[in-house]
Each structure stands twice: as C-alpha cells, then as structure tokens.
Amino acid sequence: MSTRLGVRRESNILSTSSKTAEDGRLYYHVEVNIKSYANNNELAVMPQDRIPRLEWNRRYLSVLGVENNRLYELRLQTPENVFEEAENDLRQVMDSFRVNKVAA
Numbered sequence: 001m002s003t004r005l006g007v008r009r010e011s012n013i014l015s016t017s018s019k020t021a022e023d024g025r026l027y028y029h030v031e032v033n034i035k036s037y038a039n040n041n042e043l044a045v046m047p048q049d050r051i052p053r054l055e056w057n058r059r060y061l062s063v064l065g066v067e068n069n070r071l072y073e074l075r076l077q078t079p080e081n082v083f084e085e086a087e088n089d090l091r092q093v094m095d096s097f098r099v100n101k102v103a104a
Contacts, residue, residue, distance in 0.1 A: 006039030006050060014059075023098055028064040033057070033080065033090045061090055067099035 014031040021027055035057045039050040057080040065072050074097040076090055083090070 004019040006041075006052075007055070008036045008037045008052065010035045010037070021098065025065055025067065025099060027097065029094065030060075030062045030064070032062075034060060057081070061094055063094050063097045065097065068102050072099045 005023050010086045011032055011034045014033055015029070016031075017029045019027055019029070036055040037052040038055040041049055041051070059080050061076040061078075062080050074094065076093060078086055078090065
C-alpha cells in the first residue's frame, strides 16, 4: 500500500520455510516479490489519461528468529533483475543470521 496518488502495489509470497539451525533455534524464511506501478499523471481526471507503468520490482528476503522474548528480523531486498546473479550471496547472508541470548 502506498499513500501516493496513482500508485498500486502487487505482492506475492514466493516461499516460506522454517529450519532448525545448528544453535538449536528455529528460524523462519520468507520470500516476497513486490511490484509498484505508478500512473504517469496521477491528477488526471479521465482514466485514459492515467497510464500505469512499472515503477520498481523487488525481491524481499526475511529471516525471523526469537530470543530474549523478542522477534528479530534480517531483511534483505534487491531488484528482481539482480536477484539471480546475487542469489547465492544473499542466501549465504540469510543462513548466517543468528539470534543471541543477552543477559539482562
């Protein structure tokens, strides 16, 4: 959702999974694609004068973990056209995410 006039967003959940890491904690992985479309003339009165165009297309990758009674999130984002070339590095970063116990 956007507060800008003439902007429409589309989102798709691409995958969700959970895994127990070597530290014994459970981590959740979520991948989402979001596309943003903006009108070329958001103040136009007639619909034919508002032509939507793709503004951006991004992949969001999140890893969630719980510790210290708190939810922690690692969120990565990249343009969809860059994702394929950067996928291995991004997944390595995701797999390295760990939550730690903090003494009060």
